[in-house]
Amino acid sequence: MTRALHRLSAAKVRSAPPGKYADGGGLWLNKRPDGGAQWFLRVTVHGRRREMGLGSLHHVSLKEAREEAEKWRAIARKGVDPVKERQRLARVAARNMHLLRDIAQDAFESRKADLKDDGKAGRWFSPLELYVLPKLGGVPVSQIDQQDIRDTLRPIWHSKADTARKAMNRLGICLKHAAALGLDVDLQATEKAKALLGRQKHKVQHVPALPWREVPAFYASLSDGTITHLALRLLILTAVRSRPLRFLRLDQIEGDVWTVPGEMQKGRRDRTADLAVPLSTEAMAVVAQARPFARDGFLFPSVRKGVISDATMARLMERRGMEARPHGFRSSFRDWCAEATDTPREVAETALGHVVGGSVERAYRRTDFLEQRRVLMERWADHVRGKDGQVVRLAHR
Template structure:
């Protein structure tokens, strides 16, 4: 055993709480919780510190992690960058990836580190494994077309529209991964498939929404501290409808202690909850640090207890004020569409359970019987997701990586 190495044990790997634990020689165990974590190798390459992921603890055991660490340390000793060497090997292997299932598996292997518990239980990937890959898995990605996708997913349009949307979102990521691998694919194939599938039996007109990838740039443009800019920022950060947002009062913001954590909460009165027939309870909205920052700025403009007063007269800012701002900016999207932006982000960039995602948007999820027995509003899970959404909206979604690098 090399000096200062092999400090961990298999028992420690299994039982250690959240934190970072060094095994020696630059190998670190990074645990987000008692049951989930990953291996990271820190090495100096040409005078620059590099952090190399070696896999999750659910897939890679202690001995395997040590063997991999030694392999890549040898690469460094030979004067090579292990991350670049591994990427070259992946590109070589990608030349043999042709079938949709192979590309999908390769994509998920790299993507699951972004998901809670590395996407355990297969929830995030299941829309593909259950509804796409059984029929299209053996189709070469270069031969995949929008008609194939339409015929595969349109049966879900009227019976399981949310599942269909998730399947399309995840398949879009797989197609873009194939393009990144250098495979000949049409990156607009999902948009074409959506057009062929159609809108189903929905009677309501679809409100134009901004793609979640475009939200950070728009959010950054809302920077003059006016009532309109602050209201739109809080609308984006909370995912609420515009009516309760415009009528938000200072006395609706409180701090509560939940499961040992102090959480800032906006309690929306029951009468403000549109779409909840027979709504008799208020709705709690967890507020991210960025949302609280916006609220603190809005307090300086408050009048009569309302955070977003009408600047031209009595009452609060009108819905037309927010819509006209976006129209004058020559944007197709409308304020209410940010709820769709958030919902698409939850489906495409997280593994949020359906019930939690729907609760974030104040939708009723589950059967009447299920709801009768449910005694939670998922406030803790929603708080964590809304903090991540705020990180995305403010362009700081990469800060988790910097946090790993900051530990020694």
């Protein structure tokens, strides 16, 4: 049987003139007049003769051709068309060769609708772009395992813990996205990598905040009527984040209520839910002072185009030698609520734009505490202006 199959020899393969030569079992060698030569296999499946190439003689030896031929003959004996089976396996291999950088970009595109400003700020993608893709971007996603992830994120796992955590989270999302596309990936790779990396030692550092008792003196120093001073004043008075304040449009203010669009609010799953911010008498006065500077509908435009930057306000505080930053005034306000008032927690948290309570509690609670917050923000404005030093009492409703 072996002799019937193995009719050719290595010497015969090398020296044979142009023509077709059978090795047995359907394996053939075709030597062309131009010097080229190819192996091919003929098999019969379901009464049909099928022919498939096995590679050139230059790359495939006689031994390798025989091994490859036996593999496909075995498949044919099972009643499977070897030509179609090879095509199927090629499609599977090609599908699993998707590179991580392509999967990451596709995952980012599919999530843009859930990201602030369609992800234009780049905060969702940047942990991947800076710390993962330079090392793993060119690797097929199906080949990425926990050791690859560990080696990639180990340099920043403790030194830049928050960034590393975000990068790990985004990578996990990419793997799930790849699985949804039908790719063969290890969905547990990120969890295994965390186990290999160990617990993070880095402690979260909060944005430095000015103690609430020192806020009145700083507020009084913002007196030159410039856009930067006015923006900082309104930031302090409303306790909002800097982004919605910098992009504040005049048409968002109606009476003494400023409606912050849902997409401008950080951390809210429902980006359609707007937040009504009550403006104190002092806040309304600041808005009136800033109106002459308005451009293109924005209350706080920059010198050239667009709106004032967060860095502009932060630099003012830096130049004064302050550790505190603009975002820290939210902490100043929250500490004042806790230490100088008896404000109910849900009122204080809502004033900061935080989501309060679980989904069931929120479903039954129909109020946004606007009236209580209106009183609270008026009292805060009094404190900021140095007009009150006593504990504020608010009715708990």
